[in-house]
Amino acid sequence: xxxxxxxxxxxxxxxxxxxxxxxxxxxxxxxxxxxxxxxxxxxxxxxxxxxxxxxxxxxxxxxxxxxxxxxxxxxxxxxxxxxxxxxxxxxxxxxxxxxxxxxxxxxxxxxxxxxxxxxxxxxxxxxxxxxxxxxxxxxxxxxxxxxxxxxxxxxxxxxxxxxxxxxxxxxxxxxxxxxxxxxxxxxxxxxxxxxxxxxxxxxxxxxxxxxxxxxxxxxxxxxxxxxxxxxxxxxxxxxxxxxxxxxxxxxxxxxxxxxxxxxxxxxxxxxxxxxxxxxxxxxxxxxxxxxxxxxxxxxxxxxxxxxxxxxxxxxx
Numbered sequence: 001x002x003x004x005x006x007x008x009x010x011x012x013x014x015x016x017x018x019x020x021x022x023x024x025x026x027x028x029x030x031x032x033x034x035x036x037x038x039x040x041x042x043x044x045x046x047x048x049x050x051x052x053x054x055x056x057x058x059x060x061x062x063x064x065x066x067x068x069x070x071x072x073x074x075x076x077x078x079x080x081x082x083x084x085x086x087x088x089x090x091x092x093x094x095x096x097x098x099x100x101x102x103x104x105x106x107x108x109x110x111x112x113x114x115x116x117x118x119x120x121x122x123x124x125x126x127x128x129x130x131x132x133x134x135x136x137x138x139x140x141x142x143x144x145x146x147x148x149x150x151x152x153x154x155x156x157x158x159x160x161x162x163x164x165x166x167x168x169x170x171x172x173x174x175x176x177x178x179x180x181x182x183x184x185x186x187x188x189x190x191x192x193x194x195x196x197x198x199x200x201x202x203x204x205x206x207x208x209x210x211x212x213x214x215x216x217x218x219x220x221x222x223x224x225x226x227x228x229x230x231x232x233x234x235x236x237x238x239x240x241x242x243x244x245x246x247x248x249x250x251x252x253x254x255x256x257x258x259x260x261x262x263x264x265x266x267x268x269x270x271x272x273x274x275x276x277x278x279x280x281x282x283x284x285x286x287x288x289x290x291x292x293x294x295x296x297x298x299x300x301x302x303x304x305x306x307x308x309x310x311x312x313x314x315x316x
Contacts (some may be wrong), residue, residue, distance in 0.1 A: 002028040003275055006057040008077060009068030010034035010043040011153070012117070013091055017066050022047050027275055035073065042275075058084050064278055064313045065089070066271075068118075070153070071096040071168055072161040078104040082111045089274050091118040093171050094293055096163040098301045101294055108290045116274040117293035119175050123269035123286035124262045126249035129296045130180060130242050133251050137237035139181040142209065142217030144173040148228040150199065157199035164201050166307075167266040167300045170221040173233055174303070175288070176244065180235060182213040184299045189307035195224060207303045219303060222286050 003026060007018050011031055022029050031052040034040035052060070058080060062194040067077055074095040081088045086109070094101035094117070108115055121127060146169055155161040162168045178184060189207035194200055203224040209217035216245035232245035241252040246266070250259045266286075273284035288296075298315040306313040 002026055003279055004028050004030050004061060004063045005066060006030050006033070006052075006060060006062045006064075007066045007068065007293045008033045008054055009066075009091070010036070010039040011068070011070070012070035015043050015046075015065075016267065017068055017089075017091075017271060018043055018047050020073065020268055022049075024272065024275060025281060030060045030062060031057050032043070035069075036251050042048055043294070054080065058086070064274075068092065068159065070155050071163045072155060075100040075104065079107055082107045082113055085113060087114040087274075087278055088290075089116045089118075089271075090290060090293070092293065092297075093163055093167050093300065094158075094290070094297045096161060096167065098298065101297050105290055105294045113292040114274075116270070116277070117288045117290060118270060119172065119288040119293060119296070120266040120270040121172055121176060121246060122179065122288055123266040123273065125263060125264045126244065126262045127176065127179070127261060128285065129260070130244050130249055130251070131241055133240055134180045134237060135179065135236065137240035138236045139212065139215050139242075141236040142177050142181045142211070142215060143234040144170070144209075144217065144219045145230050145232060145234075146170040146173055146221045147222050147225060147230040149190065149226055150196075150201075150223050157196075157201055159200050162201065163301070164205075164304050165221050165223045166205050166207075166219070166303045167297075169223070170205075170219060171296060171300045173231065174219065174299050175293075176233055177209065177217060177219075178296055178299065180233070180242070180244075181211050181215050181217065183211065183295070184209050184302075184315055185212045186210045186312050187299065187302045187306050188312045189219075189303045190310070191307040192222075201306065205303065205307050207306065226260060
């Protein structure tokens with residue numbers, strides 16, 4: 001029988017997940033819900049399913065829920081799903097701040113429901129290859145970068161609604177920094193305030209990261225430029241150098257440089273992996289549950305806090 005799932009969130013990311021889910025033969029998308037009824041109706045019409053209120057959706061004999069809402073909307077929606085005893089996929093970030101995510105994590109742990117999150121980069125075969133290199137050649141210096149424009153949604157420009165660029169966007173590269181170099185013990189950040197009177201999200205953030213392994217690193221994030229030019233990591237390792245983006249991996253050793261491109265569609269793979277888990281398959285290596293995503297979220301929030309206060313912050 002097909003896995004019956006509901007989708008909460010009809011924005012751009014929710015629409016992407018909805019299209020993926022309706023394209024899977026072993027999944028039945030039961031309905032779409034959104035705080036903006038017109039958005040729910042539009043996406044539901046495209047996907048050929050009903051538009052429902054969230055509580056109606058949870059009463060629809062679901063097997064799982066995909067929750068793809070903006071950072072400020074997290075919290076009660078997750079708790080309602082957990083109270084219903086349903087497995088839950090949550091898009092990143094887990095919230096605009098930390099308190100909501102910590103509350104949801106505690107509820108998830110107490111309920112024991114399966115979870116997954118939207119850190120889709122981890123499903124790239126190039127990330128798996130980079131992980132092997134870093135296991136053999138421990139990273140000593142990590143440079144994480146996200147240089148981009150301001151995304152279109154109005155909520156993104158308000159720090160209290162998006163969490164800011166580091167929390168909402170650069171969290172992807174912070175997640176990979178943790179995966180490849182280990183846990184971040186402390187961050188120290190500075191910021192360049194917004195140059196746009198209609199946006200209070202900073203133009204840029206620069207941070208120094210200290211890893212528990214003894215490695216050091218930096219994060220450079222900016223959103224005031226006209227287009228995205230860079231998002232990825234460079235790692236200087238003991239005996240190797242690694243350059244990783246969503247579209248390529250270059251590994252340089254004493255034998256020379258090897259460049260490869262992903263053979264995996266990570267955005268499809270993240271949904272496929274959770275469906276497989278819920279239908280009896282093993283947990284894919286790239287599937288990030290809520291507890292693991294919270295560790296990355298703590299780092300991103302710590303960077304944002306340090307940039308605001310000027311003081312060093314220890315995540316968590």
